[in-house]
Amino acid sequence: MEGMADRQATYLLEGRNGRSIRLSATAHLVLTRIDEGVAPEEVAQELSSSLGGTVTAAHVEAAYAQVRQQIEAIGQQPGRPRPLGLWFRAPLLPVSVVTRLSRGLTGGLHPALAVPLALVAVLAATATLAADTATPQDMMDAGDSFLPLLGLFMVSMVAHELGHASASMRYGVPARELGFGLYVIYPVFYNDVTGAWRLTRRQRLVIDLAGVLFQFLVGASYVLVHRLTGWEVFNLAATSVFLLGLFTLQPIFKFDGYWLVTDLLGVPNLSRQVRPVARHLRDRLRGRSQVELPWPPWVSTAVLAYGVLSVVFLTLFAFRLAVVLPELAADYPARIGGLLRDLYLPPHSPAPGRLSSILGPTYILLGVALAATTATRRAIRALRPPATPQE
Helix, strand or coil: CHHHCCCCCEEEEECCCCCEEEEEHHHHHHHHHHHCCCCHHHHHHHHHHHHCCCCCHHHHHHHHHHHHHHHHHHHCCCCCCCCCCEEEEEEEECHHHHHHHHHHHHHHHCHHHHHHHHHHHHHHHHHHHHHCCCCHHHHHCCHHHHHHHHHHHHHHHHHHHHHHHHHHHHCCCCCCCEEEEEECCEEEEEECCHHHHHCCHHHHHHHHHHHHHHHHHHHHHHHHHHHHHCCHHHHHHHHHHHHHHHHHCCCCCCCHHHHHHHHHHCCCCHHHHHHHHHHHHHHHHCCCCCCCCCCCHHHHHHHHHHHHHHHHHHHHHHHHHHHHHHHHHHHHHHHHHHHHHHHHCCCCCCCCCHHHHHHHHHHHHHHHHHHHHHHHHHHHHHHCCCCCCCC
16 A cells, blocks of 8 residues: 555644654545544545555555554654754743734735735845945944844744744644744744644745744834834844844754755755765665665755755854854853943943843853753763663
């Protein structure tokens, strides 16, 4: 039956522990029909007609037993593990609030409205970034405007996640809580859209892009406020919003760009497919017989290109981090001491630029510390001898 399965349509079943299992259309049909009480002989007849082959009741029973065994095995596993690199996360908005907000925003994703809104957002981002009136250094040196700038920036990030949640709800996937966390060394907001895997690729692409769309629309509103009032903090906020939106579209870290490329190529677990594709290419070059990959050659080439790009990017990222980390660690006590001194002495408020000079290094040092702690724990677990049963 496996050879007859529909390779295009897939279904995602999610257990109470948050883990999921992907089923082919055929396996899903067998599971649901047998659970409905339909006799295996009737299911076999239905499959024989739809697949154009001979399927027996014994095939149906064996397939059902296999799927049930997989579901039970997944159900006995611990909850879905936290994504690698997401060192901590904390909920900010409960499901009920996210649901109400997202339901009211789904109309903005109708093509008749979303397309002109996207055009406005892209034009605003292009004009703002091309004007080069605000730079990243200006954002770091915002002085008394830093906290308002940070607040405006946070609003855009919440809008980003509500974009994902709204797109999910538009296609029937329930919203989940919205939270804040630390991914690698970057502060992030998150909204769990794992249920989107049950949707079509086109629908998942909309979810991938909806976050940046909503974020850019907030940035465009900041541009408008700046033009009307001249308040520079809104110009700084718009620039930071647009720059971050572009950064989330890079495909190396598991931000929006990673899932966008994954869905464009139709390759689940993209980062895990690089090694199998490389092995396949190596075996082909050595003249060994090899089962064909489940994608067209151009997709396999794109997966390899993604692997090369990832290695180069992560190498440069690690090198840059290794260069700046010692200096950040050495200067950090003085930065904190300066903040405490500002709060202790009149007027008991941080000096201009003090908070911005601390925030970035804090994220970097915290991310590195949590990464080292996680790696140490995993190494200890790997080296620990297995427990021997007591007699």
